[in-house]
Amino acid sequence: MKWPCALLLVTSLTLPAVAAEVACPLGDEGRLVQSERSWNLGGGVDSDGCAYGIDAKGGRRVLGLDVVSRCTRCRGTFLTRGVGGPLPAFKAGAPAGVQDEVKALVVAFRKERSINTRDFLSQSEQFELAGRIYNALGARLGLSKGDRRALVGRLYLRAAWGARGAAVLQGPDAGFRPRSMREVGEHLAILAARHDADPAAEPSVRVIDRSLEDLGVARRALAARMRGASPAERFAHLAARAALDRLERDLYQRKAQRLAELTRQQPLGRRELGLARLRAWIRTGDFRRANEGLAAFKGDVIRRSMATWVAEERRLLGLAEAELRAAGELEKDPRRAGLLVFLAGDSARRQGKSSLARALLDKARQLAPQDEAGRRAALLLGQ
DSSP states (O other): OOOOTTTOOOOOSSSOOEEEEEEOTTOSSOEEEEEEOOOOOTTOBOTTSOBEEEOTTSOEEESSOOSEEEOTTTOOEEESSOSSSSOOOOBTBOOTTHHHHHHHHHHHHHHHTTOTTOSOOOHHHHHHHHHHHHHHHTGGGTOOHHHHHHHHHHHHHHHHHHHHHHHHTSSOOTTOOOSSGGGHHHHHHHHHHTBTOOGGGSHHHHHHHHHHHHHHHHHHHHHHHHTTOOHHHHHHHHHHHHHHHHHHHHHHHHHHHHHHHHHHSOOBOHHHHHHHHHHHHHHHTOHHHHHHHHHHTTTOHHHHHHHHHHHHHHHHHHHHHHHHHHHHHHOOSHHHHHHHHHHHHHHHHHTTOHHHHHHHHHHHHHHOTTSHHHHHHHHHHTO
16 A cells, blocks of 8 residues: 555655746745655655655655745745645735735744744744745635645644654664555564574575575485486486586575675664664654653663654644644545545644544544545554
C-alpha cells in the first residue's frame, strides 16, 4: 500500500531545482521565489504524508516544504503552489490596507516567537506564519470558512513536518525508510538486526553455508559409489565430481562477496541503535516510545536538540489538529471529510491524545471506508 497523491506533496532532491520569481499576491512589487523539483520518495513516507527524499550524495530532506516563499518586500510568507486545492488569489487585486495588515502580522509573529534578532525564518516558522496570514485573508481570497480552515490546517501540518525533519534528520536513518504503514514493522526489524550483528550469522550467509553442507554430503555419497565401480561408471562419477567442484568454488566465492558486503555495513552500537530507533518512533508518531527514548538519552547533545524539535512539532500538530477537525466538520463531501478527519486524528495521536485520536480515526474510517485515508485509519486503529 502506497500513500495517495492527496497526502503526498513531495519534491525530489535527485535533480537540481528550477527556481523562478513570481509576484507577491499583495501586489506591492515584492517577489517570491518559486522552486520546482521532480519527485522521489527514497527516504520513505510517514503516516500523515510527510515524505523524505534522498539526493545523489545520500543527503535527506523533508519534501513538500518548498511551496511557500518569503516576499522580498512585505516579508510575509505565501504559497507559490496550491496545497490540497488551487492556489488562493485575490480576484481583483489586493484590497486597500492589506499590505499593512500583513506587515503587522509579521511583526507580531516575530515578537511572539522571539525571532526579532535574526532575519531568517526556519521552514516551520515560514509555514506557521503563512497559516496565520491565510487565516486572516481567507474571506478576501474567496475561501469559504471550511476551505480556509482546511488550508490553514494543512499549512500548520507542514510546519510540524519541518520540525519533525529537524529532529530526525540529525544523524543517519540506519535503514528506516518505510513507504507505507505496513512496512514500518519490517524496517524496525532491519534496525534491530543491525545491532552488533555478526556477518557470518546473517541469513543470506547461512543459506550459502547450508548449501555447502549439502554439497559435502553429495561429495561423500559420490565417493562411496566410486569404490568398486566399472571404468565407465568411474568416468561418469569423475564428471559429476568436477561439476561439484565448480559449484563449491562458486559458493565460496559468493560467500566471500557477501561477507565483504556485510562487513562494510557497520553494525550499530547500543547508542547508535537507540538513537536510530528514537528517530523511527518520532517518525511513526509512537508518543510513548518516543518519550521513553528521549528520556533514555538525557544529557546527550543530540537528544536535547531532538527533544526541542519534538516539542515544537507537537505544538504545531495541536494547531493543525484543531483546524483540520473543524474543516472536516464543515466539509460536505464524505471522501474529503474523511481525509481531513484522518489527518486531524493522526495529529492527535502524535500528540498522545489517545481517546480523541481513536474517535477521529474511527470517524475517518466510517466516512471513507474505501479510500486510502479510511484504510490507513483502520490500520492505525489496529495497532
